[in-house]
Each structure stands twice: as structure tokens, then as C-alpha cells.
Amino acid sequence: MQYVNLDNLRFLLHEMLDVSQLRKIDRFAETDREMIDMTVEAAGQLGDNYLFPHYRSMDKDKAYYEDGRVYVLPCVGEGMRAMGENGYLNATWDLEEGGMQMPLTVVNAGQFALFAANGNIASYATLTAGAANLIRTFGTQELKERYLPKMMSGEWQGTMALTEPQAGSSLSDITTYYEENDDGSYNIKGQKIYISGGDHDSVDNVVHLLLARKKDGPKGTKGVGLFVVPKFLPENGTLVDNHVTTAGIYGKMGQKGYVAAHLMYGEQGETKGYLIGEEFRGLKHMFQMMNEARIGTGLMAAGTASAAYYASLQYAKERPQGRHPDNKDVNAPQVLIIEHADVKRMLLFQKAVVEGSISLLLQCSLYTDLSEHHSDEAVRERNHLILELLTPIAKSYPSEYGNEAVSIGMQVLGGAGYTDDFPLEQHFRDIRVNSIYEGTTTIHGMDLLGRKMLMHNGKAVQLLTEEIQTAIEAAMKYDATRGMATSLAKSLGGVQQVMQHLIGLAQSENPRVFLADATIFLDYFALHVLGWQWLKQAVAAARGLAGEGELSEVFYQSKLRTAEYFYNYELPKVSGHKRILLATERVTLRTTAEELI
């Protein structure tokens, strides 16, 4: 059963993004075509062999908690170690750090395939990679030597321990605290909830990257430090209990094989932690990894939507049902449901969401590579700004529209989709959490409109507009894409109008008014960003049809049809958003809590 289209990844990397441009950067000089293709291919094989076969069973035989321990299926550890052995957990690291010095763009293409194969196992692994990356960036040499090898091999789990009962989205309100010991270590005390991968029996140790507040220190985000807090302290080749207690795991609607734990630190004995980075800059350090974590969440969502799309597609190509409106002859055989216009619409929607999402996510990964490794500081800064602007969208669009795409995918199967005879119902439950992970959609709307649109006097928006303009100009050259280019250009005029209106509100009114509809603005802006991505894909497809590509004619035709679908059915939705955003008052603000009955 298919869950990903590797050809599409090759298309995006080579024909749309021209990832070979990165070879001009010294660090990536060795990243040739063969290495890139092998990476994508290897991800497909890892997925086929270690991840996809266990997707359904991890849901049926879900993780469970008993007597202070958490149990998962052995496939979790096996998959993590397979990913580790294949270098997937630190492929982007320098050669001398044990990495492969690969561009994130290429690695993320592979990660997408792994998430599509089995988002539950892939998440354990990528979470570990993210935690390790914090130690690599901010940790002492000693900490690196002590923790990174086992994390990179997939033998130890890494986590991000942020959320607390009274502090979900509001990290400035955490209360878990630390006190310094004489030996330079710290004692940690408090509780963390919803900690993904927080504890399980498929690894030998769990390493928490934890935010804590200095006891009696400053309030708010200022008093917060970042700590390495292992479940077991590695000492002289043995593992010593560090008194991290697992109080339980959450009964989640989906991702039932991917543990979310409630943890207690320092309650049944001393829990030691090791500060990394600057003492009071813990939140800032953590957030330096946030762009990648958010793109990771987008990849997870897009991967699940991809698996759902291929499951729906297969069903639609095999299931006969009904006849066309112009053929009422009951003696005629039923047609395959893929022949029905509305089923095609639903499949095109799924495909548009999946391929639009991964296109944007790889685009952001490319901006990441350029912003981190280009030799020219101006280029790095430019790419960093665009990345900052796009990140809330790269996280939210695949999550929100991925939910909708999987729901539509279930609808393609009708009643069958609602049963566990097919994987759609698991995809539907699994993907839903992505709109909550790494900041809810509301948080990202506030981030986009309240910070990113305005930062450096709108510099990021200006840079992105230049990129979009370049794509529009390229698209004007082909008959197949000229109409789309015109549509997008016209629609961008609306964005300008909306921004002027909102900035007017920001100047004349309380910030609450300016930000009240930030979530709707996020969706509005995102549809334009996706329009840009579809334009770029369509141009690459048009070039492919003109003989300048390596894929099949039907691949390019398919890509163009999906782009046309996006322009005919998705982009027009912005007309509704625009009307909402151009309103001068906000009934949501006028409505009091008492009136909500």
C-alpha cells in the first residue's frame, strides 16, 4: 500500500527548488544528485521496512502505563535504532560531529516519507533529534559526549519538557524550579504534563530538555533556564536513577502509540539537571529550535495527510458505485467512484493539501539551509527573515488543512471510512493533534500578524513579495500557468488592502482589536502563500512538459491539474476572508463572557 510519492519529492527537490544550488555553499559541496536521490530512496525503504508495517498495530495495541512504567510495542525502539543507524537523526550535523552534513531540505524530504509511513515512530525519533540538537548547540563538551551518541543511535529517547498544568500556551507562567548545587549541577523540582515520548520501555534512557525557573528568581520568561534532565544519570558506564517519576500517560484520541506522559521531577528523591546555554535565556534557546520543531509538526501533519490520500485514492480506483448523471441505465455496470466529479474534487483537494504542504515545507527547509550556511551574511539574513515569516504558516496550514483533507479522505470511502477496516479513521484521529502541538493555530495567528508581518518595518513581507513576484514572472511565460499568475497577482492586491486596514486598526485602536481576527488572517495569508507554491510547482511542471524535466508526462499533467484545482477551488476562498478582515468592528470583542451561554 502506497503512503507517499517519492517522485514528487524528487520533483520538488530537483525541478522546483533546484536544491543543487546548495552545492555552491562549501558545507554542501559534496551533496550531489546521487546522494540526494539515495537519501530519498533510503527513507522510502526505512519506511517500508520499519515504520509502515506497524502503523495500525501501534494504534490497536496502544501504549499503556502500569506500576510507574510505560510500555510500547518493540517496533518503536527498532524503528528509532534503524533511523539512527541510517544516520537519519543527525544527518544535518557536521561531519566531525558524526553527521553527514546534509542540507535540511534533503533530510526533511526523507522525514516527510517517514512521517507518512508511521508518524508515531517517526515522532519519537525526530523529537530525540530535536532534543539532541539543543545539547549539541548549547551543551558543554562533557554533556555532548555523555548524551549525544546514545541519542543519535536511537537508543535513548529525547524530549522537550515545557508544558505544566497551569502553563500550556503561556510558558512565562511555568513554576518547575531549579536550585544550584555545589558541584555545578542543579536540583529540579516540579511537574510537566503532555510530555511526548516522556517515558517508555523501548529505550534505555530518556533525556529531558526541560525549562525551569530559578527558585525565588525573576518572574515571567526572564527567570527561566534550559536543563538536560535524564531519567537515569549515566555514571561510570551504569545508569543511576535520577528520580524522574512517571505519574501516568494521557488517553489520547489518536497517536496512541506515541506516549504523552505526566512527569514529576524531584518528588521521590533528588532530580539532577544540567544547565545548558545562558542561565536566564532558556526560553530563547528553546525557541531557537522552534522553527525546526514547527516545520517538523508540519511534516508530521503533511505525512499523515499523504498516507490518507493514497489510501483514499486506492479505494476510489477499486470501488464501483453508482452511475453518471447522464446514464440512468440500471443494466449498465456501476462505474468506479473515481469517475464521479465530486470524488475527483475530494481527491484533488487531498492531493492539493498534501503536495502544497510538502512543497512549502521543503521551501522553508531551503530557506533554513541558506539562512544558516550561506557565506554571505546578507543572504543569510534575507532567508532567515522569510523563514520567520513563513514558519507559522508551514506549521498551521498542513495541520489545519491536513485535518480537513483526511476528513474528506474518509468521506471518499463513505461508511467504510468510518470503520477500522481502513486506515482513514486512524489518520483522522492521529492528525488532529497537529493543530495543537508546538503552539495552537491561534498562537500562530498571533505570531504571524502580531510579530512577523510587522517585524523590521515589514521587511520580511517585502522580501517574500519579491519571491512571489519572481514566481509570477516565470509563470507568465507559459500558457498553462499564465492565468494562475494573473489570479495570484490580483489577489495579492487584496492582501495589501487588508494589511493597510489592519495596520490602521493597530494605530487607532487597542492591540486587541488589531489581533482579534489573527487566526482568520493566518488562513487568508496562508492561501496566498500556498498559491505561490502551486505557481512554482505549476511552472516546473510546464517546463517538464516542454521537455526540461525527468519525470513522466502524466506526472506533470497531474501536477498542473492539481494546481488548477487549487486556483479554481482553494484560492477563491480568500474572498470570504477578505470581507471578514475588512470589517471595522469585532463582535468577538463586544461579546462578554456573560453573554456566552
Next chain:
Amino acid sequence: MQYVNLDNLRFLLHEMLDVSQLRKIDRFAETDREMIDMTVEAAGQLGDNYLFPHYRSMDKDKAYYEDGRVYVLPCVGEGMRAMGENGYLNATWDLEEGGMQMPLTVVNAGQFALFAANGNIASYATLTAGAANLIRTFGTQELKERYLPKMMSGEWQGTMALTEPQAGSSLSDITTYYEENDDGSYNIKGQKIYISGGDHDSVDNVVHLLLARKKDGPKGTKGVGLFVVPKFLPENGTLVDNHVTTAGIYGKMGQKGYVAAHLMYGEQGETKGYLIGEEFRGLKHMFQMMNEARIGTGLMAAGTASAAYYASLQYAKERPQGRHPDNKDVNAPQVLIIEHADVKRMLLFQKAVVEGSISLLLQCSLYTDLSEHHSDEAVRERNHLILELLTPIAKSYPSEYGNEAVSIGMQVLGGAGYTDDFPLEQHFRDIRVNSIYEGTTTIHGMDLLGRKMLMHNGKAVQLLTEEIQTAIEAAMKYDATRGMATSLAKSLGGVQQVMQHLIGLAQSENPRVFLADATIFLDYFALHVLGWQWLKQAVAAARGLAGEGELSEVFYQSKLRTAEYFYNYELPKVSGHKRILLATERVTLRTTAEELI
């Protein structure tokens, strides 16, 4: 914990719909204010005592199949019998039939409360009522006497046995067949799948209302008859096995306490069935009940969305998190999340969907009462036509938007909403099937655009337009509603434009082109219909604020705020739909199955 607002039902029945108008009809002469209020009150008590307490446990201890039998929790039978004893299963029937001769409008207000309390138990009961209604309408006196008393008391389960493995949405393709016996009974042979309530141990018998085709008879819908097929034949006071075999039940994503069975008839012995109605008009007979069944599905969806709304609302009123954008002081206490603009927006969306849905459903119920029982044939016909037009919307809007509302409700809770510490995750899984039950949304789009909009030369649309015009005129009288009325009138001009365009396509092109975007048209038209319902509610609220109502000022304010939300955030979405529908070509039709890769 609240799951429904009974005041809102009183508001809709008395102040918006003026259900007392029905007393002018002889049949309803006794339906006075006290009786109506008692019915609503009694539904709330039934819900509180028999239904709501078991909602979560029916999910956790789900229905299961073992050795040919299906087991459910005893609360299923207890709830059914409680509803039966309270007369809820045949309240609309004539007094001489053992009913209470109540208007459907009043009964459905109560049903909504019961669905909100526990859609799983309520569904067993209403399905039984629907099956019984078919026997009542088309059955012989003997069949009525044999089956109805036990069904009405909730001791026997009724089902609708339509779907077969090869015939889901396409009922003309069923193959289960019948042969006549010498004694006037029939032998039934074949399989039915996804049969809700198809078998369980909480009742003494199951009575299937089953569609079957005459062996070697005409193909298509013409050869189909409607049969009463009991699991056990009631003979001389005992129950005799009728060889209906339960092959298994489906593993559903939600509604896990509400069985969907795979049944085999006549495979392990003879299965007897009793024809009701005319031999070859089975599908037509079944469909005479379809309007009610579809409104029932709408009620189920709206009920679940109602329960989810109150769960979200309670959480939002208790959970402190974050601060306002204009207050960054970390020493200030966190505010309740209901104070955040985007949380208010989400709650208003939920409330708008719930209250808009139940408003429309009761409106349709009122049209049903008038179409069935008014003394003037012209009035009956008029109301019947409007009902026919609105039914696909009354089924689909609560289902589709109910899904979205529950998802948004989960989002209000953030990570907590994804866990089974709260009921939202069950609401989310449970409500999803309503977009599939009783015809998928696609089917209803085709029904609306392909049949209902055009029937009798657009007569139904014209009649509905008159109703909407009346509401607009009433709304022009109040400051609070004038703006909404103007918006709706303007937007209806767009509907006319879209219809002209589509009818043009119907005349110049293949019907496939005309119908390709029927699902989008359904959504487009539905938002206008809901706009009308919100206008009617807003006018009643304005009257209430002017002293002409019985509810509290805050109730009316709340109603107006929600209407304003609908007009500011929901109705504007039609701009996007309109752009899509006014397109002259359909990429969905141009895309071939081979291009979907």
C-alpha cells in the same frame, strides 16, 4: 454538566416559530403551552436520568460481538424503555393509535435534547420509532398488532436494512432477494451491512425494515419491495428463530455503543419477511420516511455539537491561561481563556452552528406538521415543497458544520481536548459519521441542485424566497437587525446570479457539468438558509428586548451577538463559493482517473 439549553428550545418554539399557531389545526387543538413546556422539560429529565450519565461509558465499554451475538451495556435497553414509557417513540401518532398526537416540532425539540444527552441511546430509540412508523403507515392491521406495541415500549429494536456490500449510496443495485411463499409470506435471502442497531442483547427482538429485490424480477429500483423481517417471529406468545444471522459488527471510530451490524438473511435456514405497501414500490415507501430520517440525522449531529459546545464553554469559563495583548505584566494573574478574542470567536462559532442548526431543524419540523396536517391542501402542498427543498440542508449543515464546531470545541481546550479526560474527543469521533448517514453530503448536494432547486419549475425556491422576504421585512423594523436584513437581501442577489449561471450550464452542457460542484452549491445555499434562520432568531430576540418575550435580557443579548457573529463571520464565506460556482469550466471533470496519482 450542561449539554443543552432548554431555554433556547422554549425561545425557538414560542418566540420564534410561534408553535401555538398549530392549535388552529384540529389534530393539535390540545397542544397547549403547558403540554409543550412539559414535553421539553420531560426530555431534559429523561436525558439527565437515563441518557447523559452513560455517554462516556458506552464509548469505553463499547459494544462487542462474540459467538454470533452482540453485547451492549444494559443502559441501552433501559434508556429505550424509559423513552418508550414516556411516550417518546410515538408521541406524534394519533391518540387512537396509542400516540399523543403531538406536533413533530415539539417532539423534535425534545429529541434534540435527548440526542445532546447521549446520541447513542437516542439513536437506538429514534431508529426504532422510524421503523415502526413504516409499519404503521404501510403495514396490515395484523402486522401492526404483532410488532408495534413492543417497538413502541422500547422492548424491541427496529432497523432500516438498506445497504449491501455492492450497494451503498446506489440502492438500485441491491441484490438481496425475495420469493413468495404459499401462505403470503416471503423468503428473504442476502446480506446487509452497516445496519445500525442491527442486533444487540438489550432488547428481546429486532425488527428489520428491509429492502429486497424480487428474484428474477426487474432490475433497478423498480423491482424492489419493502419487508418486515424480524430476528424472531412472534408466534403464539413465543419468539421463534427466523434465521437472521449476525456475521459481526463494525469497528467504528465513534458511536462505539451504537452497533452497526453485518447481517445475513436466509443463509442458515429460512428467513421469513412480510411485504408492506405495494410490491414494487419499496424504495418509494422507504423514502417517504426519508425526510424525517434526514431531519433525525441533523438532530443527532446538532445534539452532539450542543453537548460539545457546553463542554467547551465550561472549560473556557474555568481555565486561566495567558494575558491580553495589551498587558504583558507577568505579575498580573492569568485571565480566563474565555476573555481571549479568539476563544470567544471559537465559542461563538460553536454556538452559531448549534443554535442555527436546531433553529432550522425545528423550522423544517414545523413545515412537516403543516404539510401533513393542515386542513387546506394548498397550505399542505406549499409547506411540503419548502420542506423538500430544505431537507438536504437540514441534514447536511448540522453534520458538516457540526464536525467543524466540535473540532473547534476541542481546540478551545488545547491539548486537554485531545485526551479522554474531557468528552470532546468522543464528540469529535461520534459526530463524524453524520456526514455519511442517510446519504453522504455529496448525495445531498446532487439532490438539492439536481432535483429540489428545479422541481415544479423552481416553485419550491420561489416559496422559500417568499418566506425569507417576510423575515427580511420583519427585520427591517429593528435597529439591531436592519443591517443583517440588508446583508442577506444583497447576498440573495448573488444566489440568483449563480442559479442563472448554473441553469445556463444545464441547458448548454452535459448534466455532469451542471452537477459537478453540487456539494459546493449545497454549502453556498445552506449559508443563506442559515442566514434566514439567524435573521428570524435575531428578530425574535429584538422583540424580546423590547419587552415582548419571556426570557432574560442576557439571553436575548446573547442571541443577538451570535446572530451578529453569523453575519460577520459565516455569511461572508459565500463570496468564495460564489467565485467557484460562477466558473465556466470544471477542472474536476477534465482531470482523468489516470492523472490522479
